[in-house]
Amino acid sequence: MTIKDVAKLSGYSIATVSRAMNNQRNVDKNIRAKILECAKTLDYSPNILGKSLRNKDSGIIMCIMLNINNNFLADAFLSAQKQLNNEGYQAILCPVSYDSDYEKKLLHLLEGRLMAGVIFFGTTLGRRELEELNVRFPIVQCSEYIEGAETAFVSIENRLAAFEGVTYLIQNGHTRIGMISSKFGISSTKKRETGYREALESAGISFVSELVRKGNYEPESGYQATMELLTLPEPPTAYFCVSDSMACGCIRALCNSGINVPGDVSVLGFDNSPFARNMVPSITTIGLPYAAIGKKASELLLEQLKNCKKDNEGVLLPHELVLRESVKPLVRCHRVP
Amino acid sequence: MTIKDVAKLSGYSIATVSRAMNNQRNVDKNIRAKILECAKTLDYSPNILGKSLRNKDSGIIMCIMLNINNNFLADAFLSAQKQLNNEGYQAILCPVSYDSDYEKKLLHLLEGRLMAGVIFFGTTLGRRELEELNVRFPIVQCSEYIEGAETAFVSIENRLAAFEGVTYLIQNGHTRIGMISSKFGISSTKKRETGYREALESAGISFVSELVRKGNYEPESGYQATMELLTLPEPPTAYFCVSDSMACGCIRALCNSGINVPGDVSVLGFDNSPFARNMVPSITTIGLPYAAIGKKASELLLEQLKNCKKDNEGVLLPHELVLRESVKPLVRCHRVP
DNA sequence: TTGTAAGCGTTATCAA
């Protein structure tokens, strides 16, 4: 079922059929109607391959995601997808699981314009590679972004968010604060680690590197990290986790060790995932504007797609500290002399 | 950068370059080496659009997913992706969020063979539509599947799993068992509801429809459903939730109402998500072989892709009841006469 | 073994 069949059935040339199908003005009203009729009876739909090859534009947006098991990123994607869809584009999700070779292979799909553009929800690419890609194709970085790379991006102020979160723990009397970070050297992690250090510093608390452990965002890794921290001579009285999922494992580890959260020890999460609110205890966490981030990312991409202009605009959206149960003021044990 | 450029640089025809690039045997060893060399220096990679148009095969597998916020499905996808990748295919994820029009639009990508095949992780399509698609394209249904549709599928024995789970609750002394089901009329849900009814039946417990509530898999919806159930004159002493995420909200609702899990009331989940093990209490749940399901789905698809044969094989993989903390024998209150 | 040329399904240019 190709345009030829429609041409044959309608009695017009393929050129006219093409014009009719694409709603171009220079085609007789009645003829268009007839052609569309024919297309319908034949259940004809244009071959996107032929179209894309000719137009060098498929209308498909590739969304590359390092880690798909992340509610926050998934929701940001969904938001972007919706916007893109409204403008006639289709968004597909390409999880790469931190596999650099696979990501590069996928990126080849850009060359023939099989993909019209990319939103990176994290990438294994380096700054140079990203910038090279950016001069040739519409791309935007979303949530994660390479520091200083000349591309459009949307994210949150990770450093500040971490700073505020850890400061909140300090205000609750905690000075021995463990951090469960991620083992992936991505931008959000680096910035959150910086925010953690700066918060300690500005409160006059010295940074202790053995208080920082790395997980892989899975709850289990939060559990492991916490168990390690608990073997320290002086374990933390509060934990700052870089995701709610790891905070979940953290709390479980504490519970298994007979430590009450938040009675004895406090735990701060990150993401405000749908779980955070419903766990026992509910998790005090840093809320991220996932819908706004996805929306903004799609807008930045659409600008490039439609106007072919590159502003390389960088947007940072506001987070919020969501107060719940898992953080409480430290109860000091006053020693009786 | 097209095949022409490589031809020009190497001094050979585009036909020879094409043959060299595709590792065909009928090309001189030295010439091939030289051509590959040229391709490398030019950083040439074939245009998939041109290739696909000509071959009617893009090597891209579309994975349609109703609901992306589902750890289980996401992991099944990852497993399928890995297998497919080993065989030279690329798998992309297309979340459709239960939007039937959008799903149909995506399916048009099959027509021009922009997509080589589809794995459905759930679909809004009806049986008829699915079967029509199946005669023309390689497709397999994964996890969710339309009952009786003549297509290949992999799933688990949802009815049996639910039966065993609910029977386990009954064995623990529970007779008033609430069910938190899903509001999406998908196959897994229907079968689990059947399993629930049959388990009650075979224990001589009568089915009470008001004990069944529907959520949307989000923890919050499990919370709401439970709060409703708690307003009943005689609330359940055990809850069977169709996902761990809803079990999470369920437990929270119970906790908020001063009810101890599992001390007073038991909760059974479904999925064995990474959270289930790390929550407090950890969730007794039904474990699904996500990796095996994804692998099998990809194998069934590869068969169709490579051999062009359609067996429409249906495979049911084994589940397991994962015993943890959230279910305990019912403590009966003996009334003192 | 290599090259020429047709064709995959479109759309844009140009002429009618």
Place this chain on the structure above:
DNA sequence: TTGATAACGCTTACAA
């Protein structure tokens, strides 16, 4: 307003 035709990048008969 409509139609013939070239072109997008690639592969594969067929010819050399």
